[in-house]
Amino acid sequence: MAFDKRAWLDRLKKMFVGFDRPLALTVFLLLCVGIVTLYSASIDVPGRVEDQLRNILLTFVLMWVLATIPPQTLMRFAVPLYTFGIAMLVAVALFGVTKKGAKRWINVGVVVQPSEILKIATPLMLAWYYQRRESSMRWYDFIVGFVILLVPVGMIAKQPDLGTAVLVFAAGLFVIYFAGLSFKLIVPVLIAAVIGIGLVATFQEKICQPQVQWPLMHDYQKHRICTLLDPTSDPLGKGFHTIQAVIAIGSGGPLGKGWLKGTQAHLDFIPEKHTDFIFAVFSEEFGLAGELVLLTLYTALIARGLYIAANGSTLFGRLLAGSLTMAFFTYAFVNVGMVSGILPVVGVPLPFMSYGGTALTTLGIAVGLIMSVGRQKRLMKS
Template identity: 50%
Template sequence: MNTSVISRAPNQSVSLADRLIRVHIDLWLMLLLLVLGVVGLLVQYSASGHSMAVVLNQAERLGIGFAVMIVAAQAPPEFYRAAAPWLYGFGVVMLVAVLVLGDHAKGAQRWLDLGVLRFQPSEILKLAMPMAVAAWLHTRTLPPKISTILITLAIIGGPTVLIAMQPDLGTAMLVLAAGVLALYFGGLGIRWILMVIAAMAAAAPLLWLKLHDYQKNRVLTFLDPERDPLGTGYHITQSKIAIGSGGLFGKGWLAGTQAKLDFLPESHTDFIFAVYSEELGLLGEAVLMALYAAIVGRGLYIALRGQDSFQRLLAGSLAMTFFIYVFINMGMVIGLLPVVGVPLPLVSFGGTSAVTLLAGFGMLMSVYTHRKLLSN
């Protein structure tokens, strides 16, 4: 039996792409993510008032994230399929522990302090959810039967409710989307999607009663930002001013005023897209959206190249969840969605979300590069 993966003549050169495949790195996806990371650092420098400390801090976090991505890419997809139920179960246990033992901060209970480590267990579910749903559907007939759909919805709903109770609606929406997207790619019919939407609409009055006061204010501000322009509507009002003042070409990098003069709150985190838009204008926004679209497109291409249902469902869900990140952040910054605290991927300041996202891209690379080795 020939045990070699790729055979070549002694004098045949080895291309860069082949070398990267051997270490399980997708060159195109890596380059796109590196470009996005550099863009994020440049915007951070401007949004932070030219603070190199902030830039270096974010660069360190991105470095950790890229290291995690490379390590995650080395494990074969079969490893993630086997680990899926264990990671999912661990994540659910940690979410329950947060409700009992979690640290309180700013009216929320989202963090778990283990002494040597303080982390947010809901981040685990951003990866564990698509893995668990993809692994579950992999062993079932697709398109899924009614019983399979109901069990899958229970798998998705449990952690989503636990995260919403913290409360953390932004992360709950992302975890819900990751699971539902995997189910959708598994063949969920449009009838079920319409039924879920109808059920959510019917439950809206009950959900409204369960919302905290600040969450209700966010929804009301979304419906009418001018109702309290100096209070709950201040963020979105200043964000729209920043975006509109950028015009077609923008004011130029480092020339924005809304963040520099402290008119724009959370300028280096949730509302960093407003800083970017003010300085680079509509054309700059188009370039950034094209970059995000290229990353999502590469992820969907990898999903199409998956060798089994688990790989295709996992890769498709991870790629589209990344798109949901972008859609929610940009939507809330321009006033099309309520403010729910979702960062702009790899551009907003933050380490936990960046590491989680890049770990997911490591899984995407694993699906693609391991497949190429097998096919060769």
């Protein structure tokens, strides 16, 4: 039987009909930049790049699978996935594995971190809820939304895992805001936050004393904030991360020192250089020019995601795609701010750059869900 090239190409196109090409291309370019940087950051650790390449392959498979699932089908998983995630957090609190003073993991044959599930399950659940309430939205629906959001955020923060709690809170808050929460209600909170930050900065010498206890915060969290305000107060401890990262970023200059030529990274001054602080490695080797290229790619990623969200055919799709897209912004903003010394060190990876299978898988799932929303719109037009 003769080989029908046109029929084969048509079948191949149908397989990838869910892929949004601009979004997929942007993610691919970010992953390429990430692999190049990871190679330099992990040159003394054989196998790490190969592991990340396997993670990337799995990520694209998940993106492809989820991009082909209609949003109406995704809605059916909202309540079960959210309930399962909360149940797993309860199991962590009761039977969790403790590492370095934090109880974030549970052993189910393999050690897993259930809080990662809530990065997807929480905005999915909130988008489902507001889709159900679309025709009869009332003021109390936003209170219900905050309850749905604060349950997992509070449980994750108690582990303690402030970085993940911030990411889950941000993703859920964007759903509530896009659902119609008035910006006038957010402004007072922002003003209070600015005043609080100003007071902490003004009275840091008094309130950062060891004997002073901060309400609702662990000592290590207080120490992180105080060290952020003055890294030199603990230059060989908590301040070491920030000081060395800022040195690496500044020493990169306009064009950087060149690939594989970063001294801060290769002399092991930068801690966690393959994960949370990979931006410092990239900045030292590629300089301001590289940073601008990287930020342009993140801007393109966010812009494309918001475009897909704005054109979603249902409220569920618009809320889900919009919140997940803004979650990428939160990831990038918090990580770059943390490494640059303007935000506390909270353990947030740089999207598609940092090494790690769990975080990369979560990001790939988010991109697949956004593509699913875009695919539904294209199918309705065709």
